[in-house]
Amino acid sequence: MIIRSLLVLGFIWHALRQRVKPWLFFQLNADYFNDAKGLYSKLDMDESIPRRWRLNQSLDTDGIKPEHYPVFLKPEWGQNSAGVIRIDNEIQLEAARANRNPESVPYLIQDGAQGKREFEVFVIRSLDSTKCFKTLSVTQVLNTSSDSHPVNGIYNSETFYLDKTHELDREQTDHLGLHLSQAGPFRMARYGIRADSIEALSKGEFKIFEVNLFLPMPLVLLSKNLGTFEKLKQVGQLTHQLAEVTGEIPGAQERKAIFFRKLFFLNRLNFKKMSAKAEEELVS
Template identity: 45%
Template sequence: MLTRIALVVSYILYCIRFLVGPWKYFQLNATYFNEQRNLFSKLDMDARIPKQWQLEQFMDIANNNPSAYPVFMKPEWGQNSQGIVRIDNLLALQKIRQKRSPSPPFYLLQQAAPEKREFEIFVIPEKDNLQQFSVLSITETCNSGDDPLPINGIYNDHTYYTDCLGLLSLTQQQKIWSHLKQIGEFRIVRYGVRADSLESLIAGQFHVIEINLYVPMPLILLVQDVGFWQKIKFIRRSMKQLAKVTTMIPRTQAVKSVFFNKLKLAQRLKRATKNETSL
């Protein structure tokens, strides 16, 4: 909680310094906001991913069944792995469908990635060139439990994080970025990918499991081995850069009601998750 507060306060202070409204944060990636569905659509993002990095993913409607198992059932919008369930066979899928409410939130089915390791890449681009990164962190999401395919996140007590950036040269970092920047020109983003190793990630041998455009937490701030002052330094540097990027939002860009729509969706998902777990 304190980390999130530090991020927000730092961003606001730098926005004041650069004479830009901090509320414009919610317009940073607004060009990718789907106004028909009032969300950052996972299917919209999936369509942008080059084929070699895509996983089979589709809306769970009309009894359209996966071609193989396991799969992950995900809310069409959600954060922190909330509402995600792993499904290992058709029988388990049918049971979940029977008890799930027909009203929103709707769900997607995503093929499980075959790779062994999970990495999160957080990026803020240059102020005047979204094709170049200014802030980049690469964090491995690990799990101390026995489950070979865990649902990692803040709701999983076995989840922990390790910092990988120090293991990579600037050239290697640039190589990873050269792959991911093909997906879109985002002003802040966190990519979730599965790869067998850092070498595979550099070589472009991975699958994208998530693209977070709304409030992507830099997971380096959750790494226990990263010291307090290192985290403060990262927060200051990244939020200073993000405020600079915010100043570059074109005046002609259409303003979209991102915050309030996302707030409604978050509350709806929380209620749906609570109801389903009580069944």
């Protein structure tokens, strides 16, 4: 994707200009990396979200019987909606569990949020203050289907995005920033949120269904209502800010091999999938 390439190249450029080591980027949220699992765990993220904004979510087991549908099954390590399945009834739930590869990563089951509108809020926070945001953008996620709870994502051809940041005034933006500060002092994050309106969002009347900490894409850059020039301008601003916050990482902070741990985890998972497939072919 061209935008991702521009983000990477822009960040390296600004980091070098600011005399910041580019590879320290992966340490921005290192405090929340689960060393034992080798990933950013969605269950760990849940613990940082205040109860009033949190959806019921747990490891999916046969003993769990949802009281309401839809619910969502999602891999504990997933990003950009990869592997997420919407479940509308008990029959679908039993079928999904029966077809799941036992060698795959653990799956979680999460209640569906009832907000009428879906938003993605991307933030870059200065390390100087837990309430100081260098960037806070609000992007509405829409879908061309009539589905009330679609599994949206950048790889879903029916999903599209609109920048809504300009619809919040300064006071509303500050209020939203204060709310998200309570959901974890992450240095860079993208929050998946359901709310009834922009006003409800700023008042804290919402549910958080996802927190992305590993390479979260600023979805404002995919917005249909932004022109190419504005997107390029934002790429420059975002990469400059990311280089700044990377340069603020304390020298005494423990360094973690997050990038290589993620590669190892994904390679191990792919090996298990190939082994399972080969075993099925031999049996058949």
